[in-house]
Each structure stands twice: as structure tokens, then as C-alpha cells.
Amino acid sequence: MNALSLFQLTGKTAIVTGGGRGLGAQIAHAFADAGANVVICSRKKEACDEVAKELEEKGVQTLSLACDVTSETDVTNVVEQTVNRFGTIDILVNNSGATWGTPVVDMPSEAWKKVMDVNVTGTFLMAKAVGKVMIEQKNGKIINIASVAGLRGADPKYMDTIVYNTSKGAVITFTKDLAAKWGQHQINVNAIAPGFFPTKMSKGLLEHGGNLILERTPLQRFGNEDDLKGAALFLASQASDYVTGEVVVVDGGMNAM
Secondary structure: OOHHHHHOOOOOEEEEEOOOOHHHHHHHHHHHHOOOEEEEEEOOHHHHHHHHHHHHOOOOOEEEEEOOOOOHHHHHHHHHHHHHHHOOOOEEEEOOOOOOOOOHHHOOHHHHHHHHHHHHHHHHHHHHHHHHHHHHHOOEEEEEEOOHHHOOOOOOOOOOOHHHHHHHHHHHHHHHHHHHHHHHHOEEEEEEEEOOOOOOOOHHHHHHHHHHHHHOOOOOOOOOOOOOHHHHHHHHOHHHOOOOOOEEEEOOOHHHO
């Protein structure tokens, strides 16, 4: 088989949560470039509509849906509409996320619950619902978006976000355990741990601690609008058929320091 053909997604259907902006939109574009039909969902449907139009210009089919990943009703609706439209779900990217920055002693319990609900419970609910489809069809690729913040502690000088860091650590453990449990169904479950990319969610953090982050990043730059595409396409495609339970770090080398 030609090596490049391993990365083709023609005829595949992918769901990308939080696909209306930032890293989710970048991943959605990568999948469309490879030929996949893409379902984009988030709480802000208008943003998803805009990205869907961009993807359709690449010649693929899209579906734009409103979805709060903490709502089982919303999650079920996304899965049902995807199957009704495309007949299958081959790829799931759990990208929807939330954060909250404050010293530990000042962290409101409501904020802790909100971030954990979106980042951890939302990932679980989407994987659970999509997993039922993938188990029946005996194949699938699940990609959970974690973070380098979930790999170890972070200096509060640039990242005083204990609930976000904790949630992403939980996503990594969830990824590994789900891979162990669903490998028997030929479902690959992996995670990507991005470093620092300029997005709406990271804007405040980069404005406050960006210089310190760059000092600790060997490549001395932030991630750009293309830097996550290759890793996502690899984990979504046939090229990664023998990879599961792994975390691909895309951080400019920061985790190596």
C-alpha cells in the first residue's frame, strides 16, 4: 500500500466537538482536506455554521449542530443525527473544553465543577454515545484533546489553572483506560496533548505569561494554525491502526525541558 494512502479519510465520517473555532476548527479542516465528511458541534452553532461552509468548499459534506457536551440529551442528538445523515461514525474528536484561572485557595467550587463537567464528563458522555456505534461496527478512532498541562505541574507564574490541569490529567488516564477496554472492538483511543496555541481560551494566559512560556519552549514559538493537523490526521487515519492508548505531545518541545 502506498504510504500516503494510509492518511486518506475519503468516505469516513468524523465528529469534532468544539469545532467552531480554535484547535477544533483546525482539526476539522485537516479531516476535510483528507476527504472526510465532518460533523461540527458546540454550544455556539453560529461558529460551527461558518466552519461548515469553509469545509464544504473543499468538496466534503458537513453537518453543523448545537451541543452542550455536558448534556446527555444534546450528545444523543448529535450521534443520532450523524448516523441518520451519514450512516456511520468513524472518528470522534473530543475537543470541547473550558478553563478557569485563579490561585488554588480562591478557586470557586462552582468553577471547579464547570470545568470538570465540560472537560472530563463531556469527554466521557461523547465517547460513551459514539462508542455504542463504533462497537457495533467493530471499528473507530477516538481522539481526546488533552494538554501538556495534564502531564505535570505548571508554574503558577504562567499557568495558575489547577482545575484545567487536573481535568486534562484525567482525560489522559481516561484515554489509556478506554483504549484497554475497547481494543477488543478494534477501536483506537488516543490523545493529543497540545502545548500553547493562540486561541480565544488561551488569550489571557498568553498575554500574562507568554514570554515565560517561550523561554521554556525549545522551538521558541507558539503553535500555529497548521501545527496540530498532522497529529490529528495520523490518529484519525489508517496510518495509526496499531497505535492506541497513547498521548501525542505537540508542544514545540516544552515537555522535554
